[in-house]
Amino acid sequence: MRCEVLAVGTELLLGQVVDTNSAWIGERLALAGIDCLFQGKVGDNHGRMVSALRDALDRAEAIIVCGGLGPTQDDITREAIAEVMSVELVRDENVAEAIRAMFGSRGRDMAENNLRQADVPVGATVIPQVMGTAPGLICPVGDRVIYAVPGVPHEMREMVERAVVPDLRSRGGVAATIVSRTLRTWGTAESTLAEMIADRVDAQTNPTIAFLASGIEGLKVRLTAKAPTPVEAMELLAAEEGVLRERLGPLVFGVDEETMEDAVAVQLVGRGLTLAVAESVTGGLVASRLVSVAGASNWFKGGVVAYDSEVKFKVLGVRRGPVISEECASEMAQRVADLLGADVGLAVTGVAGPDEREGQPVGTVILGMYVDGAPEAARVRLTGDRNQLRQFATISLLNMLRLRLLERGGDA
Amino acid sequence: MRCEVLAVGTELLLGQVVDTNSAWIGERLALAGIDCLFQGKVGDNHGRMVSALRDALDRAEAIIVCGGLGPTQDDITREAIAEVMSVELVRDENVAEAIRAMFGSRGRDMAENNLRQADVPVGATVIPQVMGTAPGLICPVGDRVIYAVPGVPHEMREMVERAVVPDLRSRGGVAATIVSRTLRTWGTAESTLAEMIADRVDAQTNPTIAFLASGIEGLKVRLTAKAPTPVEAMELLAAEEGVLRERLGPLVFGVDEETMEDAVAVQLVGRGLTLAVAESVTGGLVASRLVSVAGASNWFKGGVVAYDSEVKFKVLGVRRGPVISEECASEMAQRVADLLGADVGLAVTGVAGPDEREGQPVGTVILGMYVDGAPEAARVRLTGDRNQLRQFATISLLNMLRLRLLERGGDA
Numbered sequence: 001m002r003c004e005v006l007a008v009g010t011e012l013l014l015g016q017v018v019d020t021n022s023a024w025i026g027e028r029l030a031l032a033g034i035d036c037l038f039q040g041k042v043g044d045n046h047g048r049m050v051s052a053l054r055d056a057l058d059r060a061e062a063i064i065v066c067g068g069l070g071p072t073q074d075d076i077t078r079e080a081i082a083e084v085m086s087v088e089l090v091r092d093e094n095v096a097e098a099i100r101a102m103f104g105s106r107g108r109d110m111a112e113n114n115l116r117q118a119d120v121p122v123g124a125t126v127i128p129q130v131m132g133t134a135p136g137l138i139c140p141v142g143d144r145v146i147y148a149v150p151g152v153p154h155e156m157r158e159m160v161e162r163a164v165v166p167d168l169r170s171r172g173g174v175a176a177t178i179v180s181r182t183l184r185t186w187g188t189a190e191s192t193l194a195e196m197i198a199d200r201v202d203a204q205t206n207p208t209i210a211f212l213a214s215g216i217e218g219l220k221v222r223l224t225a226k227a228p229t230p231v232e233a234m235e236l237l238a239a240e241e242g243v244l245r246e247r248l249g250p251l252v253f254g255v256d257e258e259t260m261e262d263a264v265a266v267q268l269v270g271r272g273l274t275l276a277v278a279e280s281v282t283g284g285l286v287a288s289r290l291v292s293v294a295g296a297s298n299w300f301k302g303g304v305v306a307y308d309s310e311v312k313f314k315v316l317g318v319r320r321g322p323v324i325s326e327e328c329a330s331e332m333a334q335r336v337a338d339l340l341g342a343d344v345g346l347a348v349t350g351v352a353g354p355d356e357r358e359g360q361p362v363g364t365v366i367l368g369m370y371v372d373g374a375p376e377a378a379r380v381r382l383t384g385d386r387n388q389l390r391q392f393a394t395i396s397l398l399n400m401l402r403l404r405l406l407e408r409g410g411d412a
Numbered sequence: 413m414r415c416e417v418l419a420v421g422t423e424l425l426l427g428q429v430v431d432t433n434s435a436w437i438g439e440r441l442a443l444a445g446i447d448c449l450f451q452g453k454v455g456d457n458h459g460r461m462v463s464a465l466r467d468a469l470d471r472a473e474a475i476i477v478c479g480g481l482g483p484t485q486d487d488i489t490r491e492a493i494a495e496v497m498s499v500e501l502v503r504d505e506n507v508a509e510a511i512r513a514m515f516g517s518r519g520r521d522m523a524e525n526n527l528r529q530a531d532v533p534v535g536a537t538v539i540p541q542v543m544g545t546a547p548g549l550i551c552p553v554g555d556r557v558i559y560a561v562p563g564v565p566h567e568m569r570e571m572v573e574r575a576v577v578p579d580l581r582s583r584g585g586v587a588a589t590i591v592s593r594t595l596r597t598w599g600t601a602e603s604t605l606a607e608m609i610a611d612r613v614d615a616q617t618n619p620t621i622a623f624l625a626s627g628i629e630g631l632k633v634r635l636t637a638k639a640p641t642p643v644e645a646m647e648l649l650a651a652e653e654g655v656l657r658e659r660l661g662p663l664v665f666g667v668d669e670e671t672m673e674d675a676v677a678v679q680l681v682g683r684g685l686t687l688a689v690a691e692s693v694t695g696g697l698v699a700s701r702l703v704s705v706a707g708a709s710n711w712f713k714g715g716v717v718a719y720d721s722e723v724k725f726k727v728l729g730v731r732r733g734p735v736i737s738e739e740c741a742s743e744m745a746q747r748v749a750d751l752l753g754a755d756v757g758l759a760v761t762g763v764a765g766p767d768e769r770e771g772q773p774v775g776t777v778i779l780g781m782y783v784d785g786a787p788e789a790a791r792v793r794l795t796g797d798r799n800q801l802r803q804f805a806t807i808s809l810l811n812m813l814r815l816r817l818l819e820r821g822g823d824a
Contacts, residue, residue, distance in 0.1 A: 013448050015439030020430050027427030036425050041451040283703030284696030287717040291695030302723040305699040307714040311752050340723050
């Protein structure tokens with residue numbers, strides 16, 4: 001079963017809006033076991049839309065068209081599909097009534113052109129709208145099919161999940177359920193990670209295993225299982241996840257949408273510990289990631305952004321000396337914990353460039369930590385531009401604390 | 413002159429990476445007066461790439477292909493183009509030498525497959541690489557042309573600007589120059605902004621005027637001028653910019669890529685002032701935006717993230733009382749300036765949710781400022797989720813300081 005995606009809208013071609021819909025649909029199709037070998041973007045032009053649809057139908061059994069279903073005169077997806085189907089558009093009175101009712105319930109007058117959204121090619125099936133005003137369409141063309149969905153991302157997603165993917169799967173005779181889970185890792189190169197689980201990847205059939213490099217968010221290992229029922233698919237995932245976690249150990253910091261700061265929060269909350277941070281090179285980035293965790297006020301006291309060296313000496317009370325040093329970083333961690341009354345202190349200092357500092361090259365970063373009364377520090381060498389260095393330093397520091405707390409034991 | 417864009421990479425179809433390159437190229441083509449009527453994405457598959465290229469050449473005089481120029485076996489753009497041109501690939505020794513030299517200068521061993529990047533279809537012209545290892549290609553196909561550029565965005569952008577757009581313009585006989593400039597504004601609704609310059613927008617012919625809403629980065633007004641020479645185009649832009657700035661006054665905080673923190677930095681540096689910040693609800697976001705400005709160490713001392721109320725009282729020395737208050741915000745600003753030895757202090761406190769606090773609803777934000785010995789505060793009501801509230805609070809605070817310094821006068 002092959003399905004192409006066609007995104008409609010002149011604004012997409014002009015670069016005024018980046019089309020993220022096709023990437024999202026591509027991912028859903030892959031998870032559903034449906035091949036997507038080509039995706040296109042076309043403007044709000046009748047002739048070119050018709051021609052793009054015909055070309056796509058030559059290559060694939062199904063097309064998902066996103067956008068051009070709104071009420072205005074440049075929304076012409078309905079007309080283009082009707083021409084490809086060689087049929088007329090007729091007004092669907094049920095849809096028209098639903099549109100009138102929606103405007104009525106919001107107490108708004110309805111411009112007559114909104115009813116264009118109730119026009120349906122003869123032979124097409126309506127996918128009822130639940131979020132916006134434009135219904136979707138399932139349009140048979142011989143033994144092939146065109147799905148039309150809105151271009152507004154959240155409306156599109158809801159409709160693709162609810163109606164399009166299930167219909168595609170039943171047409172394609174795909175009976176299985178596909179479920180995936182992503183293990184998120186930090187602290188090793190992709191080649192090392194790959195080596196650690198090479199035999200599992202080589203033997204992969206179900207679940208399949210894929211690596212995704214995600215830059216400052218680390219490396220992801222995605223497991224995708226296929227089974228007759230969701231429960232069986234989840235069981236397959238859980239078994240393989242167990243094997244991989246055994247191999248990867250604490251390299252895995254989270255699952256799916258869990259962030260490094262979420263992982264740190266879990267460790268702190270489980271042990272009843274509070275945290276304060278002293279930042280130089282990262283300039284507030286560590287603190288701002290920590291407060292993005294809901295409930296941060298239960299364990300995060302705050303921090304000191306000691307960007308100027310005098311702030312390190314006068315506000316934090318660090319002894320005067322080189323600031324790109326293990327001594328400075330571990331003292332900063334201890335002092336900020338004491339000053340803010342926190343159990344645990346974190347600190348980071350380093351050289352983000354453009355010039356070296358204290359004879360240390362750009363990319364030198366010193367991570368400081370103060371846990372259970374013991375100050376410590378680690379030196380790392382990072383690469384990237386100014387902003388990447390700060391991002392890498394931030395996640396490296398959070399990961400250092402996560403590993404230290406895991407080692408420490410106690411409830412988490 | 414019509415030019416299509418073909419993005420190459422199976423990861424794009426699977427949704428592992430969102431293709432932002434074609435949108436960017438679409439915008440550059442529009443500015444250069446070249447029509448882009450179709451854009452496509454295809455996987456790393458020889459047959460499908462060849463067929464996508466042939467289809468595109470049927471519709472357009474030029475194609476820009478992004479990606480698939482790297483050293484690995486799945487980088488096959490060179491081979492696909494050679495087949496469409498009906499020619500062989502030959503190794504270009506100059507390119508090979510440049511690749512060897514690049515590895516040598518970084519002290520790295522070079523795997524032999526890197527030299528695949530020196531393979532060039534017979535008859536094609538090399539676009540020398542300046543950032544990565546993969547050169548670009550200009551490949552004539554009859555009276556049409558295929559450009560191949562890398563998929564890495566910053567390498568692609570540099571090459572499209574330097575070599576592709578100029579070549580396209582000369583082939584297309586496009587004699588006019590198109591130049592655009594964006595005025596960035598903060599502090600008013602789009603409808604108000606539109607009203608302030610409605611007559612200019614109505615009368616627009618050259619330059620044209622467009623509004624772009626950019627969320628947390630404010631509203632942009634883009635001017636695009638067309639003229640026989642760059643100098644004449646710049647003159648047209650400058651004249652219209654003068655009229656619009658007269659109308660919009662201090663709503664305009666920057667031009668093109670200038671950020672709010674850049675604007676604040678210019679005001680501070682011009683007056684020889686230093687800055688410190690005390691943050692509660694924003695949790696370090698204000699500081700981290702400020703240190704992203706190159707040279708921040710000349711005017712930014714640092715800050716205190718007073719997330720926990722006790723940090724406000726004990727570290728900053730703010731008098732005990734309600735923390736969601738004008739008194740607290742202005743005291744925080746004054747105290748942080750005193751504590752860190754800065755001329756100017758900024759502070760922000762508020763309620764990011766999920767629950768109200770001190771009887772104040774979610775979205776309540778108090779901005780504090782301390783300039784020339786005078787503490788002051790302003791209360792704003794913002795909307796959005798937790799993260800958006802913090803972002804809006806941050807830019808609102810920076811904008812408040814920018815306006816205060818403009819008012820204050822003195823050199824900037």
